[in-house]
Amino acid sequence: MTGAETAPPGRWGVPWLPSLAIAAAVVALLSVPWVTPGYWVRVLSGVFMFGAMAQSLNIIAGFTGYADFGNVVFFGLGAYTTAALMTQAGLAFVPAWVLGGGVAAGAAGLLGWPLLRLRGHYFAIATIGVLEAVREIASNLAFFGGGMGITLPIFAGTPDAFYRLIYYVLFAVLAAYTALGWWLARSRFGYALRAIKADEEAAAVMGVATTRYKILAWSLSASCTGLVGGIYAYWLKYIEPPFVFDILLSVKCWIMMLLGGAGTFLGPLAGAVLLELLSVFIWGQFLRGHMLILGLAIIAVVLFMPTGFMDLARRRFSLAGVLDTLRRNRI
């Protein structure tokens, strides 16, 4: 993974004002746990977690064009592997966590061989099927604690120190995934994925090993998601199948990705910040209506800004544009 900080500003022509604003935001975010521990640390940790998950989804869905609606399965696999290795095998967090990411990547690699031959709706439905199946297996596997779930070892330190650690780890993961997205948007690997999304046959005759790239993309996406799941398990200390294999987590990541702009490196991040803050501060007040508002948000995004609000800000809004979207999508 290449970090954004390895890019000297002059070389890439990054204007100094946005760079300064980003640096100021990073410093502000890094100081949050010291200035105001507690509530804000928890809220922002959630924003970072969903941002990282939306970035992970973006690799396979946004860049490669494969509609993985069940990507939370890798979140669950990462969470469960981390939890089981820590409790059953007595591993420390870091090795258990890394292995959790590896298990998620391996699962995607194995599933990808048959499933990535499917396209469009068929792939989407298959991923949901896999999610349902894996949740059932996890619920009945003694190693995974079955339906009882798993309780993870307690962190030796003060709660403040623990939540600060989680906050920084999630922040670092989100920053790394965003840098990965930045790299994907301009690397040869990313070009291959975008070509696959546009037209697999054309990509293949131009020399792109489509199957290999799709499997790599899905494994990368899955390992990223799985690593977030591992942190989640360690953070929450208790996991059970309905929580970590919840399809609503997938749906949420999808909305965040689409809201900000799929296939861009800042879109999923922006979408996650917006949606997660909105849901904490506004929708959290309407416990019953929460899902309804989420549903309306999906419809609004698809109708009015199918390429995300980052793109919408660049273009001018027009009714003709909305109608054109409807027509092109045969709605």
Place this chain on the structure above:
Amino acid sequence: MPALLEGQALSRRFGALPAVDGLDFAVEPGEILGVIGPNGAGKTTLLNLISGLLPPTAGEVRFRGEAITGRAPHVIAAAGIARTFQVVKPLRGLTVRENVALGAMFGRVAERRPTRAALAKADEVLAFVGLAERAGAPVGALTIADLKRLELARALAMDPLLLLLDEVMAGLNPKEVGWVMGLIQEVNRRGVTILMIEHVMKAIMGISHRVLVLHHGRRIALGSPQAVSQDPAVIEAYLGRRYAKGSGVGA
């Protein structure tokens, strides 16, 4: 000198229909081989068999003496065969420059470039095909004539040894046809062997060194443009019917 590309008893059936039927052919290094024939003669199927998009039901394809039958399309592209599509396949979501750069990043394995060099190569190829001023445009903004040029540019960026062209002149006006003919001859002069399918007779007769005529998936003639155009079998199967239609006798 051995043939660059050879087909031996190459066949492809769709159900009961033989689209390509026991075809033997050879493309000599450095030549422009024109392929003509009525609609449904198996021309595009032949290209799909060579480029690996379709596996043959029987027979063999050899490229530089090596069997490539049934290989994956990207393996065949890496070996040095590039193609264009009759129904254009622009990569949406990528700009014109990025479309072409992809060809230079992948394409023939000996000529693969890192992204920056590939983008430079794309600019060079776009200038060559006359699309330089559209480099930054999204592909959705191109006219059909420009999309045909983009197909050609992408294939050229792959630095192929053999270029398969599927009706790159269809839908172009006479002036554009003349311009693309010159372009293809220039590509050929730079050492690229070309196999081109075309319905525009002026083009195929004007620049092909040899012409292969297909009918019902079989070879009915092969020779110089001059010889082929006077071949009774070709007049009967292809040229003649057109003339008949033109004079209103009906087919």
